[in-house]
Amino acid sequence: MADETRSGLDxxxxxxxxxxxxxSAASGAGTLAPEHPSVKALRxxxxxxxxxHEVGCRGQHVVFVDAARSREILEWLRDDPDHxxxxxxxxxxxxxxxxxxxxxxxxxxxxxxxxxxxxxxVLPVTALEIDSxxxxxxxxxxxxxxxxxxxxxxxxxxxxxxxxxxPENYAxxxxxxxxxxxxxxxxxxxxxxxxxxxxxxxFYIPEEMEIGRDPQVLGHEQDGDALPSGENx
Amino acid sequence: xxxxxxxxxGGGTSARSGGLFGAGGPTFxxxxxxxxxxxxxxxxxxxxxxGTACCAIxxxxxxxxxxxxxxxxxxxxxxxxxxxxxxxxxxRVPYKLAPVLRRIWDQxxxxxxxxxxxxxxxxxxxFDNYSMVQGIDTIIPVDVYIPGCPPRPEALxxxxxxxxxxxxxESLAQHFDNRAEDPLSVGRPRSDDAEVEALTGPxxxxxxxxxxxxxxxxxxxxRPEDRLP
Numbered sequence: 001m002a003d004e005t006r007s008g009l010d011x012x013x014x015x016x017x018x019x020x021x022x023x024s025a026a027s028g029a030g031t032l033a034p035e036h037p038s039v040k041a042l043r044x045x046x047x048x049x050x051x052x053h054e055v056g057c058r059g060q061h062v063v064f065v066d067a068a069r070s071r072e073i074l075e076w077l078r079d080d081p082d083h084x085x086x087x088x089x090x091x092x093x094x095x096x097x098x099x100x101x102x103x104x105x106x107x108x109x110x111x112x113x114x115x116x117x118x119x120x121x122v123l124p125v126t127a128l129e130i131d132s133x134x135x136x137x138x139x140x141x142x143x144x145x146x147x148x149x150x151x152x153x154x155x156x157x158x159x160x161x162x163x164x165x166x167p168e169n170y171a172x173x174x175x176x177x178x179x180x181x182x183x184x185x186x187x188x189x190x191x192x193x194x195x196x197x198x199x200x201x202x203f204y205i206p207e208e209m210e211i212g213r214d215p216q217v218l219g220h221e222q223d224g225d226a227l228p229s230g231e232n233x
Numbered sequence: 234x235x236x237x238x239x240x241x242x243g244g245g246t247s248a249r250s251g252g253l254f255g256a257g258g259p260t261f262x263x264x265x266x267x268x269x270x271x272x273x274x275x276x277x278x279x280x281x282x283x284g285t286a287c288c289a290i291x292x293x294x295x296x297x298x299x300x301x302x303x304x305x306x307x308x309x310x311x312x313x314x315x316x317x318x319x320x321x322x323x324x325r326v327p328y329k330l331a332p333v334l335r336r337i338w339d340q341x342x343x344x345x346x347x348x349x350x351x352x353x354x355x356x357x358x359x360f361d362n363y364s365m366v367q368g369i370d371t372i373i374p375v376d377v378y379i380p381g382c383p384p385r386p387e388a389l390x391x392x393x394x395x396x397x398x399x400x401x402x403e404s405l406a407q408h409f410d411n412r413a414e415d416p417l418s419v420g421r422p423r424s425d426d427a428e429v430e431a432l433t434g435p436x437x438x439x440x441x442x443x444x445x446x447x448x449x450x451x452x453x454x455x456r457p458e459d460r461l462p
Contacts (some may be wrong), residue, residue, distance in 0.1 A: 045302075137290075165329075166329070166364070167328065172363065175363050175364070180363070181363075182361075182362050182363065183362060183363055184362075184363030184364075187340065187426075187427050187428055187430065188367060188371075188428075188430055188433040189426035189427075189429040190313045191328055191363075192328070192331070192366070192371050192372070192422045192424075192429050193422060193426070194328075195328035195329070195331040195332065195366070196332050196335055196372070196420060196421055196422050197333055198332050
């Protein structure tokens with residue numbers, strides 16, 4: 001732990017690590033941090049599906065894996081007792097712009113082994129699809145909705161993939177993509193008109209609307225039934 | 234004096250003894266209806282706090298003991314629009330929140346006033362982007378704009394005192410003309426399209442000089458498809 005802290009400070013003193021340049025980052029890996037045990041195990045088990053490995057800022061290990069097998073790899077990382085990454089800290093995406101592929105980022109943490117690992121999948125802009133990890137970590141539900149909302153990446157197998165931050169009737173695309181103009185695609189007048197034409201029902205799925213309307217969902221009806229019987233007794 | 238000293242036949246004291254100006258004073262006063270109505274309105278303004286960002290912190294400070302809005306008749310923050318007189322929109326309003334703001338304004342009973350507090354509520358501020366309303370005056374009518382980022386509590390109190398000055402100028406004779414609302418305007422933007430474009434156009438110091446507008450070539454990120462039509 002002390003070694004990790006010291007190496008992290010060294011990385012800061014060296015200035016911004018050239019994380020884009022995999023070679024220079026990897027050359028610093030020998031002094032920054034030891035080989036990551038999970039990466040070694042991943043290479044042994046999945047072979048070709050593990051594309052590359054680099055050490056970024058503060059000794060953060062990043063492993064690039066095959067997007068088509070990401071679900072299988074992440075499930076193994078979660079369940080294998082030697083690794084046991086039971087906590088998905090964050091799930092996000094990065095657009096580097098200029099038609100370059102988007103990266104989907106899984107930030108994993110193992111509370112059992114006190115170890116973290118960043119898994120990245122590379123998706124070409126022409127095929128922004130990847131398997132959902134919502135069945136593995138429930139927290140991925142909203143995180144994947146956010147990535148879908150802001151980057152337009154579709155998560156196959158997600159139970160309820162719809163916008164979460166932008167309005168439901170938003171039709172201008174996915175705002176965090178680099179090809180998205182800062183002020184949006186529509187005129188301000190059109191945006192204002194669309195904003196005020198939103199209906200409350202647009203924000204919620206029917207089940208969520210029912211919670212506000214139907215006392216049965218909240219269990220009030222059972223209370224109502226219990227009262228008369230109590231009076232009789 | 235002699236009149237008030239006279240005991241009533243029932244033995245009780247005179248009903249007129251406790252007049253407005255003490256014993257012996259008149260029990261009525263003459264004034265203008267406009268004055269008395271405006272006086273009571275402007276000294277019992279209850280604000281509806283619509284706080285969405287750091288301006289709301291300053292609004293809370295204004296209501297707290299140091300600045301104490303209650304001195305000016307803003308006796309309490311009214312968290313229900315039905316009992317509120319003045320809407321204080323403190324903070325940035327994204328388009329997703331615009332229908333909420335409009336609905337709260339529609340729910341407030343007349344007479345009502347509104348304050349746009351801070352740069353973001355008044356003009357979008359530094360958030361000249363795809364998600365932000367560029368000034369709430371495109372959504373609801375605004376009486377007083379308070380500049381600042383965020384404005385100090387003194388500025389908010391000054392804004393509320395300007396509302397009081399405005400109320401002082403009103404007359405009941407024009408009340409219904411001033412305060413009439415078109416039922417069809419409920420839930421709709423205050424401005425028509427041309428006015429929205431005029432109000433939300435980029436200011437000289439914001440998007441005209443950034444790389445997205447394309448007016449100034451800064452670096453390779455400036456791309457033609459990002460330019461405004």
